Amino acid sequence: MQTELPLLVKGQENDSSPPVTLIKGYLSQKQKQSLMAEAIFYPFTSPQIQIFGKRHVIPRQQAWFGDTGCDTRYSGLTVTAEPWPIYAHKLKAKLSHDFGIDYNGVLVNQYRNGQDSMGWHCDDEPEFKPCSDIASISLGAEREFVVKHKQTKQKYSYHLASGDLLIMHWPMQHDWLHSVPKRVKVNASRLNYTFRQIQPHFFK
Numbered sequence: 319m320q321t322e323l324p325l326l327v328k329g330q331e332n333d334s335s336p337p338v339t340l341i342k343g344y345l346s347q348k349q350k351q352s353l354m355a356e357a358i359f360y361p362f363t364s365p366q367i368q369i370f371g372k373r374h375v376i377p378r379q380q381a382w383f384g385d386t387g388c389d390t391r392y393s394g395l396t397v398t399a400e401p402w403p404i405y406a407h408k409l410k411a412k413l414s415h416d417f418g419i420d421y422n423g424v425l426v427n428q429y430r431n432g433q434d435s436m437g438w439h440c441d442d443e444p445e446f447k448p449c450s451d452i453a454s455i456s457l458g459a460e461r462e463f464v465v466k467h468k469q470t471k472q473k474y475s476y477h478l479a480s481g482d483l484l485i486m487h488w489p490m491q492h493d494w495l496h497s498v499p500k501r502v503k504v505n506a507s508r509l510n511y512t513f514r515q516i517q518p519h520f521f522k
C-alpha cells in the first residue's frame with residue numbers, strides 16, 4: 319500500500335506572509351472518522367455575547383477540554399476545562415510527538431453549515447503561555463480561513479479541508495487577525511480543534 323505523504327505548504331515564503339505552517343492531509347481516514355464519531359457526544363454550547371449592549375448567540379457551537387486548572391475565557395465567559403475525550407487526547411499526543419509541543423487545552427468549534435462563522439479576532443488571551451503557537455485541525459466541510467495583517471490590512475486566504483493541520487506560529491496573534499467567514503453555499507458541517515498552551519490555574 320502506498321502511503322500518502324502530507325503536503326506541506328509553508329508560510330514565511332516572503333517577509334510579509336503570515337507565520338503559518340499548513341500540512342494538508344495531516345490526519346488519516348481512521349483518525350478523522352474516530353474524531354468525528356466522538357464529537358457527536360461533545361457538550362457543545364452556543365454562549366450569548368454582548369455587542370454594543372445587545373445580546374447575541376454566537377454563530378457556531380463550542381466546547382473546551384483540557385488538563386485540570388486549564389480554564390480559559392472566550393466570548394467574555396470563563397469556561398472550566400472538561401476532561402479530555404479519548405480521541406481529542408490522542409490528537410494532543412500526536413501533536414506532541416510530531417512537533418514537540420505539549421498542549422494542555424483545546425477549543426472545539428462546530429460550524430453547523432455555511433451560515434455559521436467566526437469573526438475577526440486574534441488569540442492573545444492573558445491565560446495563554448506567552449509567545450506560544452496554536453495548532454488548528456479541521457474536519458468535515460472545507461471552509462476558508464482568512465488572515466489579515468493588523469497594520470497593512472493585507473489578506474491571505476487558506477482553504478482548510480478535512481484532516482488539514484494549520485499551525486499559527488508566534489507572532490501571528492500579535493500581528494494578524496483571522497476569521498472564518500460565512501459561506502452560504504456550504505451545507506455540511508465542519509469541526510475545528512484549536513490546541514492551546516494555557517498557564518494552569520491562571521484564574522485562581
Ligand SMILES: O=C(O)CCC(=O)C(=O)O
Nearest residue numbers: 425427441463498510512
Ligand atoms: O475554525 C477555525 O478554523 C478557526 C477557529 C479559531 O480561530 C479559534 O478557535 O480561535
Ligand SMILES: [Fe+2]
Nearest residue numbers: 439440441496
Ligand atoms: Fe482564533
